[in-house]
Amino acid sequence: MGKIWQIARKDLLLIARDPWALVFYLLAPFLLTLGMAAITGAFSVGDSGLSNIPLVITNADGGQLGNGLVDIFESEDLDSLVNPILEDDFEDARRLVDERQVRAALLIPAGFTDSIIPRTGQPPSQEVVQLQLYSDGESIYSIGVVRTIIETFLSELEASRASYTVALNKMLIEGLISPEEVPSLIESLSTLTDPGNATGSNYNIVSNEKNFESNNVSYLAMIAPGMALMFLMWNVTAGGVSFLVERREHTLQRNLVSPTQAYQIILGKSTGIFLRGFAQVLILVLTSTLLFRLNWGNWLAVLVLVALSAYGALGWGMFLTSFLKTPAQVSNAGSAIGLLFGLLGGGFLPITTLPDWLKTISRVSPNAWGSQGFNIIAAGGTLGDLSWVLLALFIMGTLLLMLASLFFRRNIIQAGG
Amino acid sequence: MPSILQANNLVRKFGDLLAVDNVSFDIQEGEIFSLLGPNGAGKTTTISMLSTLLAPTSGDARINGFSIINDNMQVRKYIGIVPQEIALYDDLTAMENLHYWGRLYDLGGRELEQRVQEVLKQIGLSDRAKDRVKTYSGGMKRRVNIAAGLLHKPKLLFMDEPTVGIDPQSRRMILDMVKELNQQRMSILYTTHYMEEAQELSDRVGIIDHGKLIAVGTQPELTQQVGETDSIRIQTDAMDDLPTVAEKLKGFDGINRVIVEEGGLNLITNDAESSLAPIINQASQFGAHIKSIEVVEPNLETVFLHLTGRALRD
Numbered sequence: 027m028g029k030i031w032q033i034a035r036k037d038l039l040l041i042a043r044d045p046w047a048l049v050f051y052l053l054a055p056f057l058l059t060l061g062m063a064a065i066t067g068a069f070s071v072g073d074s075g076l077s078n079i080p081l082v083i084t085n086a087d088g089g090q091l092g093n094g095l096v097d098i099f100e101s102e103d104l105d106s107l108v109n110p111i112l113e114d115d116f117e118d119a120r121r122l123v124d125e126r127q128v129r130a131a132l133l134i135p136a137g138f139t140d141s142i143i144p145r146t147g148q149p150p151s152q153e154v155v156q157l158q159l160y161s162d163g164e165s166i167y168s169i170g171v172v173r174t175i176i177e178t179f180l181s182e183l184e185a186s187r188a189s190y191t192v193a194l195n196k197m198l199i200e201g202l203i204s205p206e207e208v209p210s211l212i213e214s215l216s217t218l219t220d221p222g223n224a225t226g227s228n229y230n231i232v233s234n235e236k237n238f239e240s241n242n243v244s245y246l247a248m249i250a251p252g253m254a255l256m257f258l259m260w261n262v263t264a265g266g267v268s269f270l271v272e273r274r275e276h277t278l279q280r281n282l283v284s285p286t287q288a289y290q291i292i293l294g295k296s297t298g299i300f301l302r303g304f305a306q307v308l309i310l311v312l313t314s315t316l317l318f319r320l321n322w323g324n325w326l327a328v329l330v331l332v333a334l335s336a337y338g339a340l341g342w343g344m345f346l347t348s349f350l351k352t353p354a355q356v357s358n359a360g361s362a363i364g365l366l367f368g369l370l371g372g373g374f375l376p377i378t379t380l381p382d383w384l385k386t387i388s389r390v391s392p393n394a395w396g397s398q399g400f401n402i403i404a405a406g407g408t409l410g411d412l413s414w415v416l417l418a419l420f421i422m423g424t425l426l427l428m429l430a431s432l433f434f435r436r437n438i439i440q441a442g443g
Numbered sequence: 444m445p446s447i448l449q450a451n452n453l454v455r456k457f458g459d460l461l462a463v464d465n466v467s468f469d470i471q472e473g474e475i476f477s478l479l480g481p482n483g484a485g486k487t488t489t490i491s492m493l494s495t496l497l498a499p500t501s502g503d504a505r506i507n508g509f510s511i512i513n514d515n516m517q518v519r520k521y522i523g524i525v526p527q528e529i530a531l532y533d534d535l536t537a538m539e540n541l542h543y544w545g546r547l548y549d550l551g552g553r554e555l556e557q558r559v560q561e562v563l564k565q566i567g568l569s570d571r572a573k574d575r576v577k578t579y580s581g582g583m584k585r586r587v588n589i590a591a592g593l594l595h596k597p598k599l600l601f602m603d604e605p606t607v608g609i610d611p612q613s614r615r616m617i618l619d620m621v622k623e624l625n626q627q628r629m630s631i632l633y634t635t636h637y638m639e640e641a642q643e644l645s646d647r648v649g650i651i652d653h654g655k656l657i658a659v660g661t662q663p664e665l666t667q668q669v670g671e672t673d674s675i676r677i678q679t680d681a682m683d684d685l686p687t688v689a690e691k692l693k694g695f696d697g698i699n700r701v702i703v704e705e706g707g708l709n710l711i712t713n714d715a716e717s718s719l720a721p722i723i724n725q726a727s728q729f730g731a732h733i734k735s736i737e738v739v740e741p742n743l744e745t746v747f748l749h750l751t752g753r754a755l756r757d
Contacts, residue, residue, distance in 0.1 A: 028546070029546070029547060032543065032546045032547065036532070036535070036543050039535065039539070040532060040534050040535065043534040043535070043575075044534060275528075275530070275533075276526055276528040276529070276530040277530050277531065277532060279496055279526065279530065280524070280526060280530040280544070280591070281547065282496055283494045283495060283496050283519060283522075283524050284519060284544070284547040284548055285516055285519040285520050285547070285548060285549065286547050287516070
């Protein structure tokens with residue numbers, strides 16, 4: 027273990043001695059992300075950077091509030107943001123989501139209005155009414171926007187109801203109105219009150235996206251994980267090049283004739299590369315959190331995901347290095363694959379915009395898995411929710427490192443350096 | 444004296460190329476053994492196999508009793524290597540480099556610190572120890588390159604052409620260092636294509652050419668193989684038709700062989716003293732414009748010439 031650490035430490039020291047390399051490794055991804063955010067003009071928190079989100083609404087309520095909510099989605103104010111269509115059958119609406127024709131389906135259930143405004147002469151409904159939001163599970167930011175609109179509508183509803191409750195109670199206490207007059211007053215004012223249940227809500231929103239947090243939906247938030255992962259790929263590929271550079275400079279051969287096992291040299295160099303990659307992504311996460319209050323989610327989950335993403339990327343970097351012959355070959359191949367994986371992994375555009383076949387292919391990249399993991403965490407997920415993602419990254423990294431180790435022994439070590 | 448190294452029928456092929464062809468020799472404890480041969484003779488490949496960097500195609504060697512094939516980790520503990528190339532991290536200081544290499548040889552703590560200071564003093568770079576290696580001259584880098592191989596006090600030190608491309612002052616320092624190390628009972632395998640270095644340093648010399656070890660012995664033993672021959676080197680005018688002159692001199696009494704070299708002729712004779720005057724006379728008659736003459740007694744160069752028909756520098 028001591029020698030592995032010595033080799034890793036030496037590589038880290040060499041990077042630290044090269045200020046331009048250090049800037050590239052640690053700051054470039056952050057600066058590029060800021061640049062892209064600035065170019066799009068979508069810097070501030072709350073700017074979604076999204077438009078024409080396709081949404082299908084099933085209004086089974088048909089009452090005053092159900093229609094009001096539909097009107098809001100169809101209003102001119104949201105014209106460029108949401109593109110709603112109406113569908114009578116919610117099952118059909120869900121099918122449209124499953125077929126990726128729309129991002130989400132909203133069901134306004136029957137009785138939604140009655141649950142808030144009792145019919146004349148009838149007691150208020152005690153049934154809990156659920157607004158259902160069904161999404162494709164991937165369009166996390168689009169769903170966030172839709173959900174924010176619904177929540178805003180409901181919170182205004184809540185505020186109105188509270189203020190009328192206070193006013194009617196005061197009138198009753200002071201004898202200005204009798205209890206019998208209350209229902210007719212409610213109806214005539216089209217107010218939203220329930221004197222017997224003034225503080226409770228008998229409606230809520232259920233969604234197949236659990237615990238969704240709709241804040242901080244920004245362009246920066248969308249591309250930052252992909253960007254971080256793309257640079258991670260470049261970083262580890264560049265780290266792999268150091269193997270070939272050491273061979274060219276004959277220091278690898280000197281390492282190999284010392285009483286140090288080949289596996290210790292491979293692991294030592296891999297550890298150095300891994301730590302650089304880990305630090306690179308962590309700096310991006312930290313700076314974007316501190317400067318732009320970007321909410322990456324559960325910190326433990328973020329740390330573990332960054333580590334496993336770096337591990338998966340390390341596998342690819344070492345695999346490439348193990349069978350290519352020269353530093354130039356590795357650099358060129360690394361740049362190409364880094365860009366390709368960056369594209370597949372949401373480095374430039376959200377993965378949700380990719381066609382399905384490309385989404386499937388993207389699974390070979392640590393970027394796609396990493397991006398998925400960051401989305402899960404951003405949606406409030408914890409370490410437990412990442413199990414599949416982490417497992418996939420671990421398997422990817424381990425398999426590729428094993429292959430790389432075989433190729434290294436054959437191509438670099440046993441060939442005499 | 445017991446052997447520290449025994450090489451037995453070492454062979455190394457690179458595809459169809461036979462780089463080392465059935466090489467066997469041994470090195471006694473406390474001995475300086477030189478492998479002398481021109482570039483591409485197989486010296487570095489031999490050292491690469493002995494230092495366990497390269498697996499032999501066939502054959503084996505034992506170092507301090509351990510096989511280079513089966514016990515390579517044991518072998519590495521007893522050997523130090525000074526590669527032909529500067530194998531150092533340019534962006535680290537000399538001290539950082541030495542600490543790193545020392546740790547790979549299982550040194551640590553006070554022992555490592557002490558050894559680093561000792562070798563820095565030995566190579567005369569204590570005052571520049573905290574400068575990055577990339578700021579050093581070629582000769583200084585060579586010295587650090589040697590120091591890195593000495594940290595763990597190896598029983599057997601491999602030095603692969605350690606004086607290539609350096610200034611005379613650094614070269615002198617390195618040669619003196621080799622002698623000093625040997626006085627401390629360190630065994631040394633030294634490869635070179637400079638005859639003078641092999642002559643100055645070696646207890647025994649192995650002459651290698653085209654991957655074959657063609658002669659091994661002390662210098663007197665090797666020169667004895669050549670017989671009682673001297674070499675007369677004649678420098679001539681560049682415009683002279685040397686092949687014609689050489690052809691005519693070949694039939695002259697007392698001349699065993701005539702070799703055309705760049706800018707002159709090399710004549711191998713049994714007795715330079717008695718044949719010198721007639722040779723000058725004849726060479727002039729045959730059209731050679733003599734600029735200088737040098738008589739060289741048998742040496743390793745002569746031996747190489749005798750064995751291969753070529754000069755070492757060819």
